[in-house]
Amino acid sequence: MKGADKIALRVGKVLNKYKINKYYNLDITDSGFSYERKQELISEEIALDGVYILRTSVDKTLMDGFEVVKAYKSLSSVEEAFRCYKSIDLKVRPIYHYKGDRVKAHIFLCMLAYYVEWHLKQKLASLLFEDEEIDDNYQDVIKASRSDSAVAKDRKKRTEDNLPVHSFRTLLEDLGTICLNTVECTLESGKYVFDRITRPTELQQKALDLLSISSICTQ
Known part of the structure; x- marks a missing residue:
């Protein structure tokens, strides 16, 4: 050739x-x-073979090496937030508003809802398929592995208290079965009407305790 x-x-x-x-x-x-x-x-x-390098245009006086690695490892949380925000739970779209201030208010409320959801997940982590032993050591760039307790929850589908493990959505659906009933009874002394909250199950009570919420019967 x-x-x-x-x-x-x-x-x-x-x-x-x-x-x-x-x-x-x-x-x-x-x-x-x-x-x-x-x-x-x-x-x-x-x-540099085998070395993972992160480069950023941010001045080192604003973000040191530790903070760069922490920000990089937090990207997965940001991506999860966008997925939740756009499609899974909150579903910000479609937006049935046409005025700028109303659109901004809609977006703000959705962001506020995600903020509340994030805190709920932190509180309810022991009942969810969440890793409760997340390593906060951001010095390593390598992918974090799930803890033994999280793997055990995935495998057994039970918590350490032998309660069923839930996703955040299914746990909310379970808690949604707690309701306020109006009870009406007639006795010799007269007719009485009062409200009573249904007695929570063991799982529901555990969730309420984690959230520091008291289920009090009203009369």
């Missing part, structure tokens, strides 16, 4: 396949080609 174009095309296919083009200087002629390694660049790459 001769011709600089044909040789360059063949060599280019190999280099592009293995993505090593930047490591070589090529000299292609009509009858062949020669190459030379970019040893300085290769040495720099070897020095």
Whole structure:
């Protein structure tokens, strides 16, 4: 095979396949080609081999290395928040408003609702498929692994108190069965009407205790 174009095309296919083009200087002629390694660049790459590097344009006086890693590892929480905000729980769209101030109010209320939901999940973590032993060490960039207790909850679908583990949505549905009933009874002394809250199940009572909410019967 001769011709600089044909040789360059063949060599280019190999280099592009293995993505090593930047490591070589090529000299292609009509009858062949020669190459030379970019040893300085290769040495720099070897020095960083296996090292995960985060670069940011933020000035170090505003965000040090620890805060950069913490912000990077928090991205998954931000993505989860957007998923919840846009489609899973809150469903911010469609927005049936046309005036700017009303649209802003709608968005604000949705953000406020997510803020409340986030705090509820923190309080109810022991009843949810949440990892209660999250490692706050942000010095490591490697992906955090789930704790043994979280893996056990996933496998058994039961908490340490032998209660069923829920998603946040199914737990809210379960709590939604607590209701206020109006009771009417007739005795010899007369007719009485009063309100009474249904007695919570063991799971519901546990959730109420975690939220520091008292289910008090009213009369």
